[in-house]
Amino acid sequence: MRRCMLTTEDHEQPRPPDEEQGTPALVVAFPHSMALLVPPSRRDLGRAWLEAAGLNDAKVSRTHLRFTRAGGVLQVEDLGSRHGTYLDGVRLPANQPTRVNDGAILRLGNTLMVYRERLKRGTGGDPLAPDARLGGPHGLVGPYGLRAVAQRLEHLKRQPTRNVLISGSTGAGKELLARAVHDALRPKQKYAPINMTGIAATMFEAQLFGYVPGAYSGAGKGSPGLVREHQGGTVFLDELGELPLELQPKLLRLLENREVLPVGSAQPVSVDVLIIAATNQDLVKLQAEEKFREDLYWRFSGSELQLPSLSERPEDVFAIANAISPAGQAYIPDDVEAPAVEALMLHPFPGNVRELAGVLKVAAQHDPPPGLTLRGVQAALTLRSATAAAPGPRAQSTPGRPTPVVVETVKRALAEANGNQSQAARLLGVDRGTLLRFIKKHPNAVK
The missing domain is CATH 2.60.200.20 (Tumour Suppressor Smad4)
Incomplete structure (x- = not known):
């Protein structure tokens, strides 16, 4: 019997990849x-x-x-x-x-x-070979699903880039991408991550742009501010879409003229920094709702990076799972059930990589790495959604009733935590509210 590849109708070989069209x-x-x-x-x-x-x-x-x-x-x-x-x-x-x-x-x-x-072609030029991590050994994992981002970043490296906007859903890895952009454009320089939701509106200018002595009560010796402290480096503004409308003009001088005006001073100070901003919101929609300034948005025009969600790159799921394994140990393919990986690839993961990490943590309660089973994954997906049945065509459960493996997983975590629900939730990789909703919905199942 032939072991060679069987063909019908022709013997034409696949054509070499087209680097432009893919x-x-x-x-x-x-x-x-x-x-x-x-x-x-x-x-x-x-x-x-x-x-x-x-x-x-x-x-x-x-x-x-x-x-x-x-x-x-x-x-x-x-x-x-x-x-x-x-x-x-x-x-x-x-x-x-x-x-x-x-x-x-x-x-x-x-x-x-x-x-x-x-x-399309990979970072090494070969379209068929998997790509290395984007941003070095601790960067984003994406053997095939991040190629558009990587190519866009290569383009930015060839431009006099000063402002970069990263768009992507929650948990997709915007912070890791921001670090990769910094490493590509301003390597070995200072890097300052700033969460816009963590700065009080009254202190926004003082913390970012600094203040002179006596600028306000308690100003003391004055401060250069986060931007000037990272001169020559990068300032990462996370959650840009959350910045209140009244504070948005304060950023324009920095983005357009590379100047900051310390609080209490009439003299602007020139700065040289790369500004990276990230958002999980549709800034064009926010403009239409008059919640985001159009002139601020256009300061990032031509330098945008769109980070795909996990559901848009299922081919990367197992590689990412290996990188974030809860035990810090890569999965061994021989100990992993293919339907388990398939269930992960089919799941929409609205919480992206962050949610995948939680699912793997719950699954590890049932089957610790280097193994991964369909039963463990289904239990994790069911518990994470706090619903009765795990998603996907292979789920085996009765509507309104959790599967036995889900009950077993929850009971095991509660027993290990001596009944402490907060600790059990941490063991399961879910927040306490999710666990409480599950217990409330199925009180008899976890007695």
Whole structure:
């Protein structure tokens, strides 16, 4: 029996990637990060195809599936494989072609892939090789999902950039990206992270721009302010969208003229700093609502970085999980159930990487790393949402009733914490309110 890659209709090889437009590719998310070119027309594939890429998966049949690509549309067809082909968590019926959309998640055997219609080149120039962390060894993890951000950052490095705006949802990693921008544009210089919500409105100017002696009661010797203290470096303004409208003009002089006016002084002081701002809000919408100044927004025009949410880059989920494993120990693929990773990839994660870290912490209560099981992940997802059933087509629970593994996980945490709900919540990686809502909803289950 042939072990080579089976083909039908033609023997055409995949074309080299187009660096500008990108190339159709299947990004392997588990067990390892890599990318494979999509066959150009029609091809029957199986175990030998993966073996040629260094992936040994005994659950993949010798002739497992068929890919057909025509007119820019990719279709997949399971060829009666023993363990099946799953598309976005649903097992495909045999011998029925199904369209595969961009971002769709495929599972064949224990291998998980994400289809990308246009995979662009990586930071190393090779579109198929995974990227290193963005921002160095402690930066953002994104083997494939952060390429647009990395390319944009490379563009900013070639420009006389003074202001950078990072947009992204809560928990996506804006602070890590800000640090990566600083390291790229002002390496070895000072870095000052400032949370705009943590500064009282009455002290905004004094803390940022400084004050002269006697400027106000208690001013004492005066202060240069955070901006001047980091001359030559970077000031990171987190949660820019939360800055009150009446304080926004105070930033304009800094952003436009690179000057600060200390409180109590009539003489502006020139500064040389890189300003990075971050927001999880739609600043254009805030402008329409007259909550954010248009002139302030335009000071960042042309220097914006859009950080994708975790749900937009499922191909990075397992790599990120390895980086933030609650035990500080990477998961061993042989000890990880592919459906468990699939469940994580299918979950929307509104809290992004921060929420993923919480889910992994709860799952570790059931199956400590280096292992990861579907039961543990489903328990974690159920508890995190404080609902009765875990999301996804593979959840096994009765409406209105938590699964036994969820109950077991909560009971174990409460026992370990000697009934202390705050400590149990910390063990589970959830806030105390989430745990209390779960107990209130299911009082008999955790007695």
